[in-house]
Amino acid sequence: EAGVTQSPRYAVLQEGQAVSFWCDPISGHDTLYWYQQPRDQGPQLLVYFRDEAVIDNSQLPSDRFSAVRPKGTNSTLKIQSAKQGDTATYLCASSFLGRQDTQYFGPGTRLLVL
Amino acid sequence: AQKVTQTQTSISVVEKTTVTMDCVYETRDSSYFLFWYKQTASGEIVFLIRQDSYKKENATVGHYSLNFQKPKSSIGLIITATQIEDSAVYFCAMREGNNNNAPRFGAGTKLSVKP
Numbered sequence: 331e332a333g334v335t336q337s338p339r340y341a342v343l344q345e346g347q348a349v350s351f352w353c354d355p356i357s358g359h360d361t362l363y364w365y366q367q368p369r370d371q372g373p374q375l376l377v378y379f380r381d382e383a384v385i386d387n388s389q390l391p392s393d394r395f396s397a398v399r400p401k402g403t404n405s406t407l408k409i410q411s412a413k414q415g416d417t418a419t420y421l422c423a424s425s426f427l428g429r430q431d432t433q434y435f436g437p438g439t440r441l442l443v444l
Numbered sequence: 445a446q447k448v449t450q451t452q453t454s455i456s457v458v459e460k461t462t463v464t465m466d467c468v469y470e471t472r473d474s475s476y477f478l479f480w481y482k483q484t485a486s487g488e489i490v491f492l493i494r495q496d497s498y499k500k501e502n503a504t505v506g507h508y509s510l511n512f513q514k515p516k517s518s519i520g521l522i523i524t525a526t527q528i529e530d531s532a533v534y535f536c537a538m539r540e541g542n543n544n545n546a547p548r549f550g551a552g553t554k555l556s557v558k559p
Contacts, residue, residue, distance in 0.1 A: 363546055372450075372535050372549035373489075385544050419487065432479070433547060435489035 332356065334436035336422050342442045343412045351407045351439045355424030361385075363433065364397055364407050365421040373421055379405065380427070412443045446471045448538050450550035457526055457557055464511070465521045465553045467536030475541030478519045480508070483533045483552070492534075495519055497541075526557045 335354045343349055355362050361380050365373035376395065377387040381402035390397065394413075399405040409416055419440050423433040447470040457463045469478065478495045493505045495512050503510045511520035523530055533554045539547040 365549075370552075372448075372551045375546050375548065378546045380544075386546060421489065423489075427543060432491050432494065433481075434491070435481075438487050440487075 334422055334424050334434055336420075336436040336439055338439055339437065340440050340442075342444065344444055345413055346411050349409050349412060349441065351420050351422075351441075353405045353407070353422030353436060355403065355405070355422070356434055359424035359426045359434070360402070361425045361427055362399055362405050363421075363423040363425075364405070365423065367419045367421055367438070369418070376407070376420075409441075412441075414443045417441060417443045446473075446476075446538055446540050446545070446548050448536055448548055448550040450536055450553050452553045453551075454554040454556065457555070459526055459528055459557050459559055461526055462522065462524045463526055463555065465523075465534050465536075465555070467519050467521070467550055469517050469519065469536070469538045471517075471538065471540055473540040473542070477539045477541070477547075478510075478512070479537040479539070479547060480510070480519075480521045481535045481537060481549075483535065485532070489535070493521070523555075526555075528557050528559065531555055531557045 363378040364376045367373045377390045377397045379399040394410045397407045419438040421438045422436040425433045476497045480492045483489045493508045495503045507524045509522045533552045535552045536550040537547040
């Protein structure tokens, strides 16, 4: 069984630039999460989906961040105008509700905003 | 609102010994799920073990076990016979019982296992 895949693995931007992160969850997993992990901190939830529906995006900075999962499979997280404070690793995870929500994480995208 | 606190920033042990990492949580739900994850130096996050709030018996998987003290809202991770490869950052996480809640993570404890 293939794991969660993410791309790109690394991104370096100047402030004000845009960037998109892509996630392919484990096949059959109905729930997909995006977390932000600043250096030396735990993962912090940004948004999560069940199938194509957003369940919770209350922690997503909506003025600059957006996330979609149009067909209930792959997902894209986009930052419109990056700030230095966005420097972090962006993690995607997936789970299957019927399997009581053990999460499987992708390798993450390390973002550096200069 | 749910909250997870790991107060130990880092722990250093000698290999083959036993280590306990602490985690306390806050929730108003009577039903919830507790998880421990390991993040290696490469950044990979791997699920280790879980405890469901309604289960009285402490979960055990391999050389990982849990010390679930419900009245204290505490879920400690115990690693016996530690190995050098256990060096990593360990995260505690909790999900409240409502199916529309996502797991929330603690800040993590960095474990160093030395020869």
